[in-house]
Amino acid sequence: MKTIAIVGGSVAGVRSAEALRAAGYDGRLVLVGDDVHRPYDRPPLSKGFLDGSVDEDAIGLLDPADDDELALELRLGVTASRLDAAGGRVVLADGSDVRADGVVLATGGRARRLPGTEGVEGVHVLRTLDDAVALRAALRDGDPRVAIVGAGFIGAEVASTCRGLGLEVTVLDGTDLPLAPALGRRIARSCVDLHAAHGTSLQVGAAVAGLATVPSGEGRRVVGVELGDGSTVKADIVVVGIGIVPNTGWLEGSGVRLDRGVRTDAGLVTDLPTVVAVGDVARWTDGAEAGTHRHEHWTSAGEQAAVAVANLLGGRGSATFRPSGYVWSEQYGRMLQLAGHPSVDDEIEIVDGDVADGRFVARYTDGTGTTTGIFGMGNPRIFGRFRRTELRRPA
Structure with missing residues (x-):
């Protein structure tokens, strides 16, 4: 391969560029990104930034x-419209x-929005640097009341940041216990309790019917x-954190199979052997279970890059x-912190600390x-020890 194009400029795209060079690829390397900013890390957008x-x-x-060092050509602020x-x-x-002789698809996704809310002043999503800049400015305009729709990690992190700024915060979630499908009810309850302990109002089972607006x-x-029950939560700022929609529309008709993301095999190779997918957009097949998975996690994006690159350069398999x-x-x-692949039906044992103290493993x-699986709250050192000694990574 003389030229490889990476489409997408977030962590999955950058890690793919690094993996290509580490694997010895010395050809032309072009990274295309629709964001006008140089590649940046997203996790701080809801926290320190x-x-x-x-x-x-x-x-x-x-x-x-x-x-x-990477001999990387950056094409920023331009959207990929078609894969030929x-x-x-x-x-x-x-x-x-x-x-390009090879293509890495790392286009990620765009934030889901509540229907009919685009263009309404005071309604925010948090996916890009520009989103974070706009939200940061709004949070400093007076003393706004903040409502957050969605109590997943993004919603919880924004709530935490807003409370740190001394703002009144209400988190709304349609489930009876946020995070329970991923962590199990006992551990999810400990995460939910953090909100109340720090003055955040959490309303579960809260179905959002719409927004109250004024001219x-x-x-x-x-x-x-x-x-949905007819009540209204007063808010000057509404942050919507209800997941993403994979950016795949530009791939229609390309020969790449789409299925709520880009479908790949267990090596992150698409139906086209010279096209691989990584990060939030990749839906890979688990050969052992004949299932498919798509993870919207920072760590997953980095782990996938080396595998996808190995198959792009060395061939499928x-x-x-x-x-x-x-x-x-x-x-x-x-x-x-969570490591492993626990099921909601698994037994949970507290092996260090106390749930009541908010510091345990x-x-x-x-x-x-x-x-x-291993879960830790407020105890990274002990979590790391148990992760190393108790959790065996799949072969």
Whole structure:
């Protein structure tokens, strides 16, 4: 391969570039990104960047020295509009194209929005640097009341940051116990309790019916969130954190199979052997269970890059993706960490600390007594020890 194009400039795309060079690829390497900013790390957007404790320079994934070392051509602020696999090119929205022998799809996704809320003043999502800049400015405009729709990690992190700024915060979630499908009810309850312990109001089973708005200039401004039971939660700012939609529309008709993401085999190779997918957009097949998975996690994006690159350079079947299942979040001064692949039916044992104190480590075990996962809250050192000694990564 003389030229490889990476489409997508977040961590999955950058790690793919690094993996290509580490594997010995010395050809032309072009990274295309629709974001006008140089590649940056997303996790700080809901935490340190949002509260102003870190700036844009601190979250950059590449500096000029990296550009030189990777010999990376950056095409930023331009969207990929079509993949012409037969012609060996990525067609861009500005009318230009990138001729490539191999393509890495790392286009991630766009934030889901509540229907009918686009253009309403005071309604925010948090996916890009520009999103974070806009939200950060809004949070400093007076003393706004904040409502957050969605109590997943993003919603919880934004709630934590807003409380750190001294703001009144209400989190709304349609489930009876957020995070329970991923962590099990006992551990999920400990995460939910963090909100109350730090003055955040959490309303579960809260079905959002719409927004309360008032005229503002030529448009509308939000003043609250209307719930299915007829009540309204007053809010000057509404942050919607209900997941993402994979960016796959530009791949229609390309020969790449789409299924709520880009479908790949267990090595992250698409139906086209010279096209691989990594990060939030990749839905890979688990050969052992004949199931498919798509993970929206920072760690997963990095782990996938080396596997996808090995198969792109060495041919399909050169490597198989075995995710570690490691995820983390920072909320209210606590580090929450999960490793492994526990099931909601697994037994949970507290192996260090006390749940009541908000600092503990728990072990998940299946019916055979095998450790399937480790969870830690506020205790990274002990979590790391149990992760190393108790959890065996799939072969």
